[in-house]
Amino acid sequence: MKISIKALSCAALATLFSLPSAQAADEVNIYSYRQQFLIQPLLDAFTEETGIATKVVFAKKGLLARLKHEDKNSPADVLLTSDIGPLYDAVEQGLTQPIRSEIIDRNVPAKYRDPAHQWVGLTSRSRIIYASKERVEAGEISRYEDLTDPKWKGRICTRSGKHTYNLSLIGSMIAHKGEAETKQWVEGLKANLARKPQGNDRAQVKAVKEGVCDIALGNSYYFGKMITNDKKPEQIEWAQSVNLIFPNQDDRGAHMNISGAAITKYAPHPAAAQKLIEFLTTEKAQKLYAEVNFEFPVRPGTERSELLNKYMGEFKEDAINLQKVAEQRSAAAKLADQVGFDN
Amino acid sequence: MKALPLAPSLLPPRSNRHPGLMRWYLSTWLTAALVALPVLSVFYLALFPKENIWPHLVDTVLPVYVWTTLQLLLGVGTLAVFLGVATAGLVTLCQFPGRRIFEWALLLPFAVPAYVIAYIYTDLLEYAGPLQGLLRELFGWHSARDYWFPEIRSLGGAILMLALVLYPYVYLLARASFLEQSNSLRDASRMLGCSGWTSFLRITLPIARPAIAVGLALVSMETLNDFGTVDFFAVKSLSAGIYDTWLNMGNLGGAAQIASLMMIFVVMLISLERIARARQKQYHGSDRFQALNTIRLRGWKAAAAFSLCGAPVLFGFLLPVIVLAGYASDHLDQLWQQDFLSYASHSFSLSVMAALCTIAIALLLAYSKRLHQKRSLQHAANLSSLGYAMPGAVLAIGVIIPLAAFDNAVDQWLSSHFGISTGLLLSGTTFAIVFAYSVRFLAVSTGAIDSSLSKVTPSMDMAARSLGHNPMQTLLRVHLPLIRGGILTAGLVVFVDCMKELPATLILRPFNYDTLATFVYQYASDEMLEECALAALLIVLVGVIPVILLSRTITATRQQKVS
Numbered sequence: 021m022k023i024s025i026k027a028l029s030c031a032a033l034a035t036l037f038s039l040p041s042a043q044a045a046d047e048v049n050i051y052s053y054r055q056q057f058l059i060q061p062l063l064d065a066f067t068e069e070t071g072i073a074t075k076v077v078f079a080k081k082g083l084l085a086r087l088k089h090e091d092k093n094s095p096a097d098v099l100l101t102s103d104i105g106p107l108y109d110a111v112e113q114g115l116t117q118p119i120r121s122e123i124i125d126r127n128v129p130a131k132y133r134d135p136a137h138q139w140v141g142l143t144s145r146s147r148i149i150y151a152s153k154e155r156v157e158a159g160e161i162s163r164y165e166d167l168t169d170p171k172w173k174g175r176i177c178t179r180s181g182k183h184t185y186n187l188s189l190i191g192s193m194i195a196h197k198g199e200a201e202t203k204q205w206v207e208g209l210k211a212n213l214a215r216k217p218q219g220n221d222r223a224q225v226k227a228v229k230e231g232v233c234d235i236a237l238g239n240s241y242y243f244g245k246m247i248t249n250d251k252k253p254e255q256i257e258w259a260q261s262v263n264l265i266f267p268n269q270d271d272r273g274a275h276m277n278i279s280g281a282a283i284t285k286y287a288p289h290p291a292a293a294q295k296l297i298e299f300l301t302t303e304k305a306q307k308l309y310a311e312v313n314f315e316f317p318v319r320p321g322t323e324r325s326e327l328l329n330k331y332m333g334e335f336k337e338d339a340i341n342l343q344k345v346a347e348q349r350s351a352a353a354k355l356a357d358q359v360g361f362d363n
Numbered sequence: 364m365k366a367l368p369l370a371p372s373l374l375p376p377r378s379n380r381h382p383g384l385m386r387w388y389l390s391t392w393l394t395a396a397l398v399a400l401p402v403l404s405v406f407y408l409a410l411f412p413k414e415n416i417w418p419h420l421v422d423t424v425l426p427v428y429v430w431t432t433l434q435l436l437l438g439v440g441t442l443a444v445f446l447g448v449a450t451a452g453l454v455t456l457c458q459f460p461g462r463r464i465f466e467w468a469l470l471l472p473f474a475v476p477a478y479v480i481a482y483i484y485t486d487l488l489e490y491a492g493p494l495q496g497l498l499r500e501l502f503g504w505h506s507a508r509d510y511w512f513p514e515i516r517s518l519g520g521a522i523l524m525l526a527l528v529l530y531p532y533v534y535l536l537a538r539a540s541f542l543e544q545s546n547s548l549r550d551a552s553r554m555l556g557c558s559g560w561t562s563f564l565r566i567t568l569p570i571a572r573p574a575i576a577v578g579l580a581l582v583s584m585e586t587l588n589d590f591g592t593v594d595f596f597a598v599k600s601l602s603a604g605i606y607d608t609w610l611n612m613g614n615l616g617g618a619a620q621i622a623s624l625m626m627i628f629v630v631m632l633i634s635l636e637r638i639a640r641a642r643q644k645q646y647h648g649s650d651r652f653q654a655l656n657t658i659r660l661r662g663w664k665a666a667a668a669f670s671l672c673g674a675p676v677l678f679g680f681l682l683p684v685i686v687l688a689g690y691a692s693d694h695l696d697q698l699w700q701q702d703f704l705s706y707a708s709h710s711f712s713l714s715v716m717a718a719l720c721t722i723a724i725a726l727l728l729a730y731s732k733r734l735h736q737k738r739s740l741q742h743a744a745n746l747s748s749l750g751y752a753m754p755g756a757v758l759a760i761g762v763i764i765p766l767a768a769f770d771n772a773v774d775q776w777l778s779s780h781f782g783i784s785t786g787l788l789l790s791g792t793t794f795a796i797v798f799a800y801s802v803r804f805l806a807v808s809t810g811a812i813d814s815s816l817s818k819v820t821p822s823m824d825m826a827a828r829s830l831g832h833n834p835m836q837t838l839l840r841v842h843l844p845l846i847r848g849g850i851l852t853a854g855l856v857v858f859v860d861c862m863k864e865l866p867a868t869l870i871l872r873p874f875n876y877d878t879l880a881t882f883v884y885q886y887a888s889d890e891m892l893e894e895c896a897l898a899a900l901l902i903v904l905v906g907v908i909p910v911i912l913l914s915r916t917i918t919a920t921r922q923q924k925v926s
Binding site for chain 2: 049055056057075076077078079080081082083085086089090091092093094095105109112180182184187216217218219220222223226227230231232251252254349350352353354357358360362363
């Protein structure tokens, strides 16, 4: 047994320390909240164009804490997130540095950039209402505020109120209408739920198809993911069972969220980091980035994919700066607790 | 409770102790402190919350979190103890068709990660799944409103999933304990008129109680630190509260406070387990080499025994593996991709390293305690076991803090004195992951090694020492061979646990570094289990090999014969 343990440890050590060294001249290191398979095609395109290599650590939580404690020796250059939340937290904790780039300022509208230049939005998506084609008439619902109407009692599905997408929606309500009114809205929505909040956004649309409920809240890109899902054709059926409703078109517009990027405070390769973010706002990357996940390009005038045009034409976006929404996230989380939204 | 009498000291009077012994004492404390660093870091974080979260929590969701957690613990604990003890009793003390297969097969569910089994059963049991589809076909129902079906995404579902993959801890320990028991006590009880069943309840079970308590403690700690399953099933336990406070309210300090509170649960569990074990001062019985008497079951009894043992194997292992294999068959080409092999080798090497580390540390702690018979060393051991119950992502932050502080201090010192910048030496390397695994799973290996070492009679030490061996030689030449089984058990269990570990690996890993588990997570977190089924299957299959080895080690401790 002794020999086998020795052999095992040697083998294990050999694999452990055969890692390539972390320091190379032209590279950019990324802490990513987005799955690697979503961003890899873009990173490959970036490397091909600039010769700058990329390295990624993906995790859905904890990367900010890692960055914070690694402090000025952190190897990370860029943060990529799938939501405004972590960008806002990173700025709050002083983990970012300003991005000064005319290219970016030209490519990205102001509402998707931090007023203090600490973060940049790269793609956008809307949180929309999915309504059953069979059981909900056209025009029967058109605003987020309508979700509290008692006629929807027992007919609405959503994921956890504590999920970051719902927190952003609640946060935007607080930013627009104040906490008291928003609390009433959350209570009204809770009262209309068909079941305890659970599952992801896709699961809500599925529940509509299955007759558990008639209306679901979900991010817009899930529709694209479902309607094109040849590997799981049942998802195409789910998507076909619903109409997409972009809410509040006659007033403030549909709630938007972004995936985005920031440069870390102590980035060892700040120039390469900026190049990457600039690249991600170019026409080519915007098309690619948006399409891989059926999101909307933030760069105005970027040609949208056929699919997006077919199902989601032009619509009115909420013009509020996302910074204001992000500021309300903590309040939104507490509000969801007070209402007992997930219970 | 009265202080327990300590076993006779293995040492000469204080005046003529070997100076080398001090080294054991110091290195034990040093190691324990090192292992406790991440947990202490979390306590430290708890001192600096962004705001006082408690008024809000107490007013709103805390009662729900606590109540849910208690229900979860009670449910998983009860079910795991029932399954573990009943099946261990059947395969150890009875004869029935299939017994020899069940001996090892009952351990198999241990190799299946809880998050994977949760995904699979949701696929199978939800509305769109095959079972409900079949029922609708049979009865002509049209929509979810036509009939009632138990919701898998519920507290009950979470209890079932966790118990299915965690009961093997109880099975493992209960079986080992049943095998060690002497025939004579049971023979005596049978002669005094007890039936086989009464004799099991009144003799066998009470003797095995400490071992079962250890198993229960492990199950409970795994349940407490689980986040993947409860999150997927929308069950609001304390770990949900921790992540919510941390990520949604941006209050890591507040989250650390909840985690620290949870440690109270754990301290209670650990002391429960220690108390239970301290009362078991039994050294190996004299009839250990005599075959264990068993009872032959026939007819319906044999059928019942077969079903009881078959059910957890079927639902905890066979069914999930068949489903995974079905998904994976479409993606077999992945197997030949270079990346995939590297994920597998990362998982394997990290797990082997962590298993060896935990064995070494557990040996040091257990043996040093034996040498010194000091309470303080027991506290050291307790302190170092705490990591097991902490949610993985929180523990990962606890690992980052001291490692990064060390790295930054070294860098600072070297660059100010010699102008050399070393950057991060340990953070973001595989060392950090192995360290995290060791901290997390030390409790498992300490349990196994401590209990097998405590069964070696002190006269062995005395004999070895009087024949001129120093403590180290005694350990290497006397104890190690005697507790080989315990060491192997510890190593194998830790290995399988590490193969499955996810949250700490995700956060701590180097750039462009994936293990099988992180690869699975990338897709599974988006409910695309098909894409990564092959990797999930590989985690399970790699885990099966040690599990079978484990079973053989245990079986080898004792022969069984039909009486």
